[in-house]
Amino acid sequence: MKAAPFAYTRAADVEEACALLAADESARVIAGGQTLVPMMAMRLARPTHLIDINRIAALSYVREQAGGVAIGATTRQCAVERDTLVKKRLPLLACTMPFIGHAATRARGTIGGSLAHADPAAELLLIAVTLDAVMTYRASGSDGEIAAHDFFTGLMTTSLPAGACLTAVRFPVWHGESRLGVGFHEVNARRSDFAFVAAAAQVALDESGKAKRIAIGVGAATEVPLRLATAEQQLTGGTLEEAKVAEALRDALAGHEMLSDLHASAEYRRRAAVTLAARAVADAKAQALGSKAHAH
Amino acid sequence: MRIKLTVNGETHALDLEERTTLLDCLRDHLKLKGAHAGCEHGVCGACTVLFDGAAVRSCLMFAPQAEGSAITTIEGVTPGPGELSPIQDAFCETHGMQCGYCTPAMILVAHALLADNPAPTRAEIVDAISGNICRCTGYAQIIEAIALAAERMRGANRPAERS
Numbered sequence: 001m002k003a004a005p006f007a008y009t010r011a012a013d014v015e016e017a018c019a020l021l022a023a024d025e026s027a028r029v030i031a032g033g034q035t036l037v038p039m040m041a042m043r044l045a046r047p048t049h050l051i052d053i054n055r056i057a058a059l060s061y062v063r064e065q066a067g068g069v070a071i072g073a074t075t076r077q078c079a080v081e082r083d084t085l086v087k088k089r090l091p092l093l094a095c096t097m098p099f100i101g102h103a104a105t106r107a108r109g110t111i112g113g114s115l116a117h118a119d120p121a122a123e124l125l126l127i128a129v130t131l132d133a134v135m136t137y138r139a140s141g142s143d144g145e146i147a148a149h150d151f152f153t154g155l156m157t158t159s160l161p162a163g164a165c166l167t168a169v170r171f172p173v174w175h176g177e178s179r180l181g182v183g184f185h186e187v188n189a190r191r192s193d194f195a196f197v198a199a200a201a202q203v204a205l206d207e208s209g210k211a212k213r214i215a216i217g218v219g220a221a222t223e224v225p226l227r228l229a230t231a232e233q234q235l236t237g238g239t240l241e242e243a244k245v246a247e248a249l250r251d252a253l254a255g256h257e258m259l260s261d262l263h264a265s266a267e268y269r270r271r272a273a274v275t276l277a278a279r280a281v282a283d284a285k286a287q288a289l290g291s292k293a294h295a296h
Numbered sequence: 297m298r299i300k301l302t303v304n305g306e307t308h309a310l311d312l313e314e315r316t317t318l319l320d321c322l323r324d325h326l327k328l329k330g331a332h333a334g335c336e337h338g339v340c341g342a343c344t345v346l347f348d349g350a351a352v353r354s355c356l357m358f359a360p361q362a363e364g365s366a367i368t369t370i371e372g373v374t375p376g377p378g379e380l381s382p383i384q385d386a387f388c389e390t391h392g393m394q395c396g397y398c399t400p401a402m403i404l405v406a407h408a409l410l411a412d413n414p415a416p417t418r419a420e421i422v423d424a425i426s427g428n429i430c431r432c433t434g435y436a437q438i439i440e441a442i443a444l445a446a447e448r449m450r451g452a453n454r455p456a457e458r459s
Binding site: 001002003004005006008030033034037041042050052054078098101102103104105106107110125158190191192 | 297298314317319320332334335336338339341344348350351352353356357358360361372405408423424426427
């Protein structure tokens with residue numbers, strides 16, 4: 001459990017990090033290290049050069065931007081967990097943060113690191129896909145953007161260009177929804193460990209209690225988190241009755257191949273995905289209905 | 297590469313290979329064996345130390361990343377030689393340990409928790425230690441120990457009420 005030898009550089013800014021990445025194709029960025037260091041310990045990753053971006057202060061922030069909330073790549077997960085803007089504007093992300101690893105890993109783990117490694121069990125990927133987040137990166141002096149659904153391309157694989165450094169993620173905010181609710185559920189061996197299946201939902205109801213807008217995602221069950229778009233379409237305009245929700249979710253998941261390992265079979269993951277997503281939708285609906293009661 | 301860091305209040309300058317983890321730096325180079333090497337890939341929590349006040353896994357950090365930082369290990373929590381911190385005391389009193397392998401990390405996690413939250417609920421204590429595996433106690437006495445320590449620390453050093 002010792003990493004292979006590597007060179008180490010503490011980058012002073014993003015430009016330096018990009019230049020070092022461009023100079024060595026086996027170089028890798030290290031941020032919080034909570035995904036990369038275990039991979040290096042098991043020799044699943046053997047970077048020749050680690051470029052540490054932890055101390056680039058300009059990459060650590062949470063702020064409103066372009067109608068959404070932008071979070072800098074090296075912002076610690078524990079900081080996002082406590083952030084008041086996140087609590088106010090991104091309730092789905094806020095309610096998911098405590099499920100990401102344990103307090104001791106959130107103290108070091110970063111938002112960008114989790115997204116850039118694209119572990120299918122990582123909750124942040126699921127929330128990014130569910131909320132249509134946008135990744136921003138810097139490569140050879142210019143900035144680029146990639147939408148979450150194009151960013152995660154496979155197991156531990158992203159479409160981030162070679163030599164690029166992920167700089168931020170921007171989560172859109174559902175503005176003007178007075179009856180908004182969110183739900184998140186996951187199943188794992190021990191609370192906060194890697195999820196076998198996770199599900200997230202965000203729902204906005206109209207005055208009559210019908211679903212105006214709905215986003216449902218399932219993570220850890222497939223190679224990349226899924227957005228259940230067909231279920232979202234079917235359920236929009238309805239009252240999110242339990243049986244209808246379950247049926248729509250089952251149909252939406254039908255064509256997808258589930259992961260299978262010694263912890264959870266594909267069949268188990270499929271059943272759990274339907275159940276957890278249904279619970280997430282039910283929670284979101286209850287919260288949205290409650291937020292009206294609360295306002296009155 | 298040369299690394300400077302402060303451990304338990306003492307500043308050290310060390311020449312280490314880049315790939316040395318903070319855990320190996322503490323154990324092998326500073327001879328602080330209280331930070332335990334369990335799984336060495338971030339699962340068991342036995343290597344937890346306080347890094348600038350926050351509980352972190354020292355196996356998931358390379359020593360060069362700790363440059364200029366302040367680290368506290370279990371050896372640094374005692375008020376003086378031969379004495380125990382209130383949390384260590386509580387672990388002894390409630391039988392919060394058996395083999396002792398997870399204990400230093402449990403105590404440091406408790407330190408971080410109580411520094412931030414002097415009156416944690418049982419659920420908050422459970423959540424705080426959720427990343428630390430204990431194979432002996434069944435956790436109940438560890439939870440009890442932290443609750444007892446919290447209670448004592450809340451009561452300590454309070455100026456006497458004047459009538």
